[in-house]
Amino acid sequence: MKLVKAGVLLIGDELLSGRTQDTNLATIATFLGALGVSVGEARVLPDDADTITQTVRAFSEQFDYVFTTGGIGPTHDDITADCIASAFGLGISEREDALESLRQRYTDDELNAARRRMARIPDGASLIANPVSQAPGFQTQNVFTLAGVPQIMRGMLADIGHRIEGGAKTYQISVTCTGIGEGDAAAPLAALEAIHPSVSIGSYPFFNDELRGVSFVARGQDEVQLNRVKTALNALVDSLTQG
Amino acid sequence: MKLVKAGVLLIGDELLSGRTQDTNLATIATFLGALGVSVGEARVLPDDADTITQTVRAFSEQFDYVFTTGGIGPTHDDITADCIASAFGLGISEREDALESLRQRYTDDELNAARRRMARIPDGASLIANPVSQAPGFQTQNVFTLAGVPQIMRGMLADIGHRIEGGAKTYQISVTCTGIGEGDAAAPLAALEAIHPSVSIGSYPFFNDELRGVSFVARGQDEVQLNRVKTALNALVDSLTQG
Numbered sequence: 001m002k003l004v005k006a007g008v009l010l011i012g013d014e015l016l017s018g019r020t021q022d023t024n025l026a027t028i029a030t031f032l033g034a035l036g037v038s039v040g041e042a043r044v045l046p047d048d049a050d051t052i053t054q055t056v057r058a059f060s061e062q063f064d065y066v067f068t069t070g071g072i073g074p075t076h077d078d079i080t081a082d083c084i085a086s087a088f089g090l091g092i093s094e095r096e097d098a099l100e101s102l103r104q105r106y107t108d109d110e111l112n113a114a115r116r117r118m119a120r121i122p123d124g125a126s127l128i129a130n131p132v133s134q135a136p137g138f139q140t141q142n143v144f145t146l147a148g149v150p151q152i153m154r155g156m157l158a159d160i161g162h163r164i165e166g167g168a169k170t171y172q173i174s175v176t177c178t179g180i181g182e183g184d185a186a187a188p189l190a191a192l193e194a195i196h197p198s199v200s201i202g203s204y205p206f207f208n209d210e211l212r213g214v215s216f217v218a219r220g221q222d223e224v225q226l227n228r229v230k231t232a233l234n235a236l237v238d239s240l241t242q243g
Numbered sequence: 244m245k246l247v248k249a250g251v252l253l254i255g256d257e258l259l260s261g262r263t264q265d266t267n268l269a270t271i272a273t274f275l276g277a278l279g280v281s282v283g284e285a286r287v288l289p290d291d292a293d294t295i296t297q298t299v300r301a302f303s304e305q306f307d308y309v310f311t312t313g314g315i316g317p318t319h320d321d322i323t324a325d326c327i328a329s330a331f332g333l334g335i336s337e338r339e340d341a342l343e344s345l346r347q348r349y350t351d352d353e354l355n356a357a358r359r360r361m362a363r364i365p366d367g368a369s370l371i372a373n374p375v376s377q378a379p380g381f382q383t384q385n386v387f388t389l390a391g392v393p394q395i396m397r398g399m400l401a402d403i404g405h406r407i408e409g410g411a412k413t414y415q416i417s418v419t420c421t422g423i424g425e426g427d428a429a430a431p432l433a434a435l436e437a438i439h440p441s442v443s444i445g446s447y448p449f450f451n452d453e454l455r456g457v458s459f460v461a462r463g464q465d466e467v468q469l470n471r472v473k474t475a476l477n478a479l480v481d482s483l484t485q486g
Contacts, residue, residue: 014445186357
């Protein structure tokens with residue numbers, strides 16, 4: 001089975017100023033991993049139309065799927081929908097089905113010009129349901145445009161899975177061990193990866209006041225090879241901690 | 244005063260798989276903000292030498308400063324130092340001062356070939372002290388190469404500030420308000436930003452079971468303008484919540 005790759009664009013000045021801690025990348029990566037899609041690259045972009053438009057276009061060509069988060073709310077700095085339209089040379093206008101969705105949440109009085117902006121959808125896009133706050137996301141070709149607020153973004157993922165043609169699922173095993181350093185295991189780890197080229201092995205040290213240790217994480221599409229690596233990692237940890 | 248911009252490269256497969264939640268971007272952005280440097284873009288890159296090398300080169304040209312995190316440990320997937328050398332066409336070799344730093348932490352027995360890799364530094368780079376685990380970071384031209392483990396990365400920032408020529412400091416004010424939605428404020432917010440073009444205003448909705456509301460955040464270099472915006476935002480919130 002082929003590998004399927006996605007690119008992720010996290011849009012918003014607040015992510016670059018340090019004000020807001022992104023959590024959407026990890027949520028999307030975990031969601032896609034279960035579908036056999038791996039994230040190849042992510043970018044955090046400012047609220048700048050040219051940057052967003054050019055990057056959407058480039059990512060749409062480079063990756064099988066693209067996910068954007070942020071910039072589809074009612075305010076003047078919410079420019080993602082216009083950038084997506086521009087990236088694909090599409091028009092954009094208020095859509096009745098999107099407006100209908102907003103009417104589930106807002107009274108006619110509340111549905112002012114600003115909120116109606118959330119019904120502006122690039123031509124030909126299909127809506128992505130928003131069970132949390134009703135303003136829809138949308139899919140344009142291979143690009144999924146989602147909200148930035150994590151609760152809403154997660155809600156939208158429920159309407160995505162059936163649109164994804166996944167690839168070879170990546171499995172992951174991990175072996176964690178305290179009392180040794182990363183450097184103790186580096187040479188045998190490299191040897192192990194050389195024997196099992198289909199498996200990628202990473203080591204992640206952790207530190208705190210009480211404890212130091214390493215987590216070894218192996219990922220790959222071949223479960224048989226992965227289980228062999230797990231056995232070898234356990235043996236390696238035994239030999240290092242008894243040494 | 245001129246605006247000074249930085250680019251940030253977060254390196255590591257584990258950030259793209261969903262295994263590890265990055266927190267380094269927000270730490271670096273907050274640190275730089277206090278020095279009058281704003282982050283213009285961040286990318287999360289896989290452990291792929293070509294991608295890292297090309298992106299370092301492009302970011303070094305595009306931004307005043309570049310920060311990389313991750314990939315400078317002792318294992319086979321730690322390739323950042325080689326990529327930095329390659330990006331600038333520099334040689335790379337084991338350096339005595341870096342080795343000396345490692346000797347503060349490791350006995351001769353512990354300082355195996357894998358750990359000695361952490362003393363490989365691109366030619367001409369200056370070391371960045373690591374008070375947590377002694378394996379140094381390094382500065383190559385305008386690129387600062389730091390560890391990925393957040394505790395270690397934060398420790399290295401202490402040896403960075405004096406190397407940065409900051410620009411106009413960006414100030415930030417925020418006004419938070421419950422019981423209204425983002426769309427209620429969108430039109431007056433756009434008007435406010437039009438009157439104060441030097442100030443950038445964002446609105447960030449929040450939701451939970453009990454509460455909904457919006458935080459308005461204004462950022463700019465001109466404190467006088469910024470205080471006028473704060474007064475106007477408070478008046479706006481009063482009018483919306485009393486309405």
